[in-house]
Amino acid sequence: MRARLALPVALVAALSVAATACQSSSGKKAAGPDEKDAxxxxxxxxxxxxQPYDKIKDGGxxxxxxxxxxxxxxxNVNATLTAARVWAWYNADAITYSPTGTVQYNPDYYSDVKVAVVGGNQQVTLTINPKATFNDGTPIDWTAIRATWQANNGSNKAFDAxxxxxxxxxxxxxxxxxxxQAVIHFKGVNASWSTLFTTFLHPKAATVGNFNKAYLKKAHPEWGAGPYTVSQWDTHSGDITFVRNPKWWGRKGKLDKRVYVNLETTAATNAFKNGQLDYTSAVDAESLKQLKGLKGTEIRSGGSPFEYSLYFNTKSSVLSDPAVRKAVEESVDRSQIAKIQFQGLDYREPLPGSAVLYSFQKGYRDNLSAVLTYSPAEARKTLDAAGWKPGPDGVRTKNGRKLEVGYTLLGxxxxxxxxxxxxxAMLKPVGVRLVVRKADEADFSRIISDRKFDLFLSGNRSMDPFGARYLCDFYCSDRDSNITGAGTPALDKEIRATTRIADLDQQVAATNKVEREALKQYAFLPLYSGPSTYAVKKGLANVGATIFYNPLPETVGWQK
Incomplete structure (x- = not known):
């Protein structure tokens, strides 16, 4: 899955993002001083x-x-990365991936997996561990797989999938x-089928009402399964404690307790320094400076399957004009934003050119540079041609209206x-006035779901390596997850055709071609990924920068 971050830019410490970077649109661009050496x-x-399971202490x-x-x-469409991570501590982790993206089946849930193609159609047979049971006593069987499929297949639009x-x-x-045993029949072949059943729903959670509303500020541990279960969730503070699940049939969790404490970025850094946390993100140079060199602390840093992007609300009055959107994108020098984001950090990366693939992945192409050039001069020409005339105060006007674009800033x-x-500062010379509108961090979900923005900077985290599968989430005009509202039925058809390609290499090639067309909507601008950098107490095992790897909860703990 690709989970949307609950907080933008530098406010994602609790979500384990570290320093972030912005870059300039590719093509003929003015390279920043650091970009030439990227x-x-x-x-x-x-x-x-x-660390292997037997090298981890019991307890702690x-x-x-x-x-x-x-x-x-x-x-659910309104879920974020926070939801996915908390869910994984008390629900099934049936399929995970290695750091490079190799599929890993968890025998505590799926004791056998068979994939075959019969008459051109794929058939997946999942044999479920005979001991597998939800916490309320309901056997985990084929009905859970069916319920998960029915809630997410789009046949019933009432599900907010x-x-x-x-x-x-x-x-x-x-x-x-x-x-x-669940037998799953596909029309054609789906090369990334494993992403569909990495976890699953209790059949009771797969009714429309429960799918949409049962988990609103509620955990429902009785519908969960796994080595841990919810011991305490303080709805006032937001703190959560997980303990070993006495109904678990597999390898027991190594930890006595797994605790989440509801803290914002700065508070989390201070809490780690005070010994209250065992792990926290170094989100910028200042936090890294504070965390580096602390006694008993390691800094763990690596690549990042995150990407931050600038989203354009095509339903807002000013950004409904494609020329305005194009001009804004032509005006943004992402390499200069990168200098801000990476100040004080020894990190460089190439400019991202795709919403769905990262530059370290096979088949990646810089699709953005094929359709967009960073050029304020071109931006002025674009606005001139669209009838936006320079005003006496430098702000362009059209039909008596000033060219003012909102930018929603959380926190x-x-x-x-x-x-x-x-x-x-980048938009001002081309005649666009950016109006910064502040909002509370708690309003993130409402701003996104109600499209209460013109421009909004947010991010996504890939939970698996099959990025081509998520093209529709970003660009299909009929998809709620496409928060820009851009796209056309014809483009939707082209995008969906890519999902039916059996060969992964061919699918990625087709995805690159279609994404170049989608980026011509000028509603979505990839900005940066950045590294994943964390401060971790020494001895903590299987935690840190993992790319696509999400360690099973029972394997997280303290090294012997």
Whole structure:
């Protein structure tokens, strides 16, 4: 899955993003002083103290910043990365990926997996561990797989599903040799099918009402399964404590407790320094400076499957004009934003050119540079041609209206404010006035779902390596997850055709071609990824910069 971050830019410490970077549109551009020496690909390094299960102590507590999200169902369109991470501590982690993206089946859930193609159509047979049971006593069987498919396949529009891609290619989910076997039939072949059932829903959670609303500020541990379960969730503070699940049938969790404490970025840094946290993100040069060199602390840093982008609300009055959107994109020098984001950090990366693939992945292409050039001069020509005339105060006008574009800024963090100021300074010379509108961090979900913005900087985190699968989430005109509202039915058709390509290399090539067309909507501007950098107490195992790897909860703990 690709989970949207709950907070933008530098406010994502609890979500384990570190320093961030912005870059300039590719093509014929004015390269920043650091950009000329940038590597050809972003870092794919990992750094998380990998340790086998038997090398981890029994007992102990692991505490980080984080909280239960407004929408706790990770399949819901309004769920964020916070929801996905908290969910994984008390629900099934049935399929995970290695740091490089190799599929890993968890035998505590799927004791056998078979994939076959019959008559051109793919068939996946999941044999479920006979001991697998939800916490309320309901057996985990083929009905959970069917319920997850039915809630997410798009046939019932009442489900607020995050992504129907892949699920809508399944024609049926049937009982196999017994109730503990699910046979999944596809129309055609789906090369990334594993992303669909990395976890699953309790059948009771897969009704429309429960799918949309049951997990609103509620955990429902009785519908969960795994080595840990919810012990305490303080709805006032947002703090959550997980303890070992007495109903778990697999390898027991090594930790006595896993604790999330609801803290913001600066508070999390101070809490780590005071010994209250075992792990926190170094989100910028200042926090890294404070965290580096602390006694008993390691700094773990590596590549990042995150990407931050500038979203354009095409339904807002001013940005409904494609020429304005194009001019804004032509005016943004991302390499200069990068200097702000990376000040004081020894990190460089190439400018991102795709919403769905990272430069360290096979098949990646810089699709943005094929359709966009950073050029304020071109931006002026674009606005001239669209009838936006320079005004006496430097702000362009058309039909008596000033060219003012809103930029929604969450919180009051200095790096975020500096980024907003840089955008304003870049747009001013071409005749666009950027109006910064401040909002509370808690309003993130409402701003996104209600499209209460003109321009908004937010990010996504890839939970698996199959980026081509998520093209529709960003660019399809009929997809709620496409918060820009851009796209056309014809483009939707081209995008969906890519999901039916069986060969992964061919699928990626087709995805690159279609994404170049989608980027011509000028509603989505990839900005930066940055490294993943964390301060971690020495001895903490299987935690840190992991790229696509999400360690199983029972393997997280303190090294012997």
């Amino acid at each position: 590597p050809k690909a972003a870092s794919a390094a990992v750094d998380y103290n990998p 507590t692991y505490t980080t910043a984080g909280t239960f999200d407004d929408q706790g169902n990770p399949f 995050s992504s129907t891609d892949g699920y809508d290619q399944i024609t049926s989910v049937e009982k196999g040799e017994n109730a503990k 009051d963090e200095p790096l975020s404010k500096a980024t907003a100021g840089a955008f304003a």
